[in-house]
Amino acid sequence: MFKGKKLKLLSPGSKFMKILHISDSHISASHFHKEALKKSLSELKKERYDLFVHSGDITQSGKLEEYKKAQKIFKKINIPKIFVPGNHDKRSGGISMFKNFIGKTNGVRDLGDSVIIYVDSGVADTNDGRVGMTKFNMIKENLKKYQQKEKKILVLHHHIVPTPKAGRERNVLSNAGDILDLILRYDVDLVLLGHKHYPNVYKIENTVFANAGTVSDKKTRHGDVNSYNTIVFDKEKVGVSIKRINNTEIKKSYSRLSKRYYYDFGEKKCRIAHMSNSFISTSNKFKYINFINAVKKINKSNVDLVIHCGGIVEEGIQRNYETAYKYLSQIEPKIIYTPAGRDINYLGYHLFPEYFGEIDQSYEIKNILFQGISSSQYDSKIGIIGRTERENLFKKINDNENEMKCLFLHHNVMPILHSREKGLLEDSGDLLKNIVDNSISLVLTGTSSHAYALKIEGSIIVNANSISSVYQRSVHGNSFNFIDIYEKVIVVYEINSLWGTRRILGMWER
Numbered sequence: 001m002f003k004g005k006k007l008k009l010l011s012p013g014s015k016f017m018k019i020l021h022i023s024d025s026h027i028s029a030s031h032f033h034k035e036a037l038k039k040s041l042s043e044l045k046k047e048r049y050d051l052f053v054h055s056g057d058i059t060q061s062g063k064l065e066e067y068k069k070a071q072k073i074f075k076k077i078n079i080p081k082i083f084v085p086g087n088h089d090k091r092s093g094g095i096s097m098f099k100n101f102i103g104k105t106n107g108v109r110d111l112g113d114s115v116i117i118y119v120d121s122g123v124a125d126t127n128d129g130r131v132g133m134t135k136f137n138m139i140k141e142n143l144k145k146y147q148q149k150e151k152k153i154l155v156l157h158h159h160i161v162p163t164p165k166a167g168r169e170r171n172v173l174s175n176a177g178d179i180l181d182l183i184l185r186y187d188v189d190l191v192l193l194g195h196k197h198y199p200n201v202y203k204i205e206n207t208v209f210a211n212a213g214t215v216s217d218k219k220t221r222h223g224d225v226n227s228y229n230t231i232v233f234d235k236e237k238v239g240v241s242i243k244r245i246n247n248t249e250i251k252k253s254y255s256r257l258s259k260r261y262y263y264d265f266g267e268k269k270c271r272i273a274h275m276s277n278s279f280i281s282t283s284n285k286f287k288y289i290n291f292i293n294a295v296k297k298i299n300k301s302n303v304d305l306v307i308h309c310g311g312i313v314e315e316g317i318q319r320n321y322e323t324a325y326k327y328l329s330q331i332e333p334k335i336i337y338t339p340a341g342r343d344i345n346y347l348g349y350h351l352f353p354e355y356f357g358e359i360d361q362s363y364e365i366k367n368i369l370f371q372g373i374s375s376s377q378y379d380s381k382i383g384i385i386g387r388t389e390r391e392n393l394f395k396k397i398n399d400n401e402n403e404m405k406c407l408f409l410h411h412n413v414m415p416i417l418h419s420r421e422k423g424l425l426e427d428s429g430d431l432l433k434n435i436v437d438n439s440i441s442l443v444l445t446g447t448s449s450h451a452y453a454l455k456i457e458g459s460i461i462v463n464a465n466s467i468s469s470v471y472q473r474s475v476h477g478n479s480f481n482f483i484d485i486y487e488k489v490i491v492v493y494e495i496n497s498l499w500g501t502r503r504i505l506g507m508w509e510r
């Protein structure tokens with residue numbers, strides 16, 4: 001089967017690995033672009049691959065004849081192969097046929113120096129994604145067991161990180177924040193995903209997330225053509241090629257040799273205090289002692305700028321605004337705000353500018369721009385920015401001449417630990433792509449009530465817990481963040497509101 005002069009025969013345990021990654025074939029009578037699938041599989045005849053991965057939606061509607069057709073096509077592949085079910089494969093009770101015609105829906109494959117963990121992320125008869133506790137623990141146990149493997153790969157259908165051009169983020173895994181944290185904590189090297197029918201690759205910390213487009217569904221997005229990914233993986237780098245069937249190719253290469261220790265931070269530029277969800281009110285849901293202690297800590301910590309990422313008041317009524325103004329006036333450094341939905345409900349849309357200034361605020365300090373954007377609506381609970389607003393925002397940012405650009409908003413652009421994805425911005429896929437492509441150095445968000453920080457490509461994303469509300473999700477308690485910006489490094493700490501104790505959330509090179 002494997003012919004040609006370029007053929008490299010690799011034994012298991014070899015340091016070099018080549019993967020053919022396809023997704024969303026949607027095999028059916030009507031949706032299926034047979035020639036496109038054939039073209040992707042012809043890769044296997046050109047060169048030797050070590051692994052074949054199909055990240056789900058193998059069939060269009062989980063029907064018997066579709067599974068039979070899929071079995072006939074994929075049984076010809078005689079290298080190690082991994083399949084996971086997608087939401088479409090679970091329609092019509094399709095999961096039992098998946099087991100009969102394709103194979104196990106969850107499992108672990110040990111290939112010498114590499115391990116592949118694959119899980120079913122679907123919820124039967126819905127398009128939703130979720131990795132339940134049993135599967136979550138299965139992933140965790142196997143990442144522990146195989147932590148010494150040189151290459152650790154995870155495969156599932158639903159996307160974990162918002163992807164561009166994919167519309168609203170409704171089908172992100174309901175517990176994506178927890179899965180993302182698990183992946184980063186155990187240093188998974190490569191995550192292979194599908195579902196959104198639009199190809200995209202990101203590196204987050206040390207992990208490469210490769211979303212494959214649809215290999216053969218006629219339903220592509222934005223008039224795109226079918227595509228698949230080829231991945232070359234060795235000790236030093238992960239290279240991903242997005243190959244479209246019109247013969248165009250986008251190549252990305254990421255070093256696996258990360259620098260972890262710093263000895264020279266360069267000059268200190270400034271310290272930012274980053275807070276959110278103070279939920280100030282006269283009710284006992286506002287923990288005023290936590291707030292007052294946090295303010296005392298901020299006032300004696302050489303803070304240059306305070307950024308409040310929304311959730312200032314419990315509800316947008318005048319009594320709350322009056323109380324909030326009194327409490328927030330105690331903060332000595334300059335403070336800027338962006339609203340949450342609750343700040344602008346009821347009369348809040350009119351009260352916010354009266355008490356705290358413009359809706360979209362910005363500030364410049366030490367050649368750094370901090371630009372706010374309102375992601376909240378007075379007429380809806382969802383967080384969304386919208387295409388026109390996004391275009392205006394990035395025009396404004398790119399016209400600004402400061403050396404470093406930072407963005408702050410209320411809603412999340414990345415899934416947050418324990419949050420069940422309630423606070424994720426509806427157009428986070430597109431905003432995140434804008435952030436990465438426009439080299440925004442720092443993004444501050446403030447919902448989901450759990451502190452978190454990570455680096456995606458060149459952008460550091462930091463979320464703040466609630467500083468003083470009973471509604472928070474962290475075992476570390478109410479908190480705010482200090483962000484120290486040096487010439488070469490950014491350090492992010494979480495500070496407990498009541499006690500002032502600190503925990504490092506991360507340290508990255510700028």
Ligand SMILES: [Fe+2]
Pocket residue numbers: 024026057086088195196197
């Ligand atoms: Fe699909």
Ligand SMILES: [Fe+2]
Pocket residue numbers: 057086087088157194195196
């Ligand atoms: Fe899907």
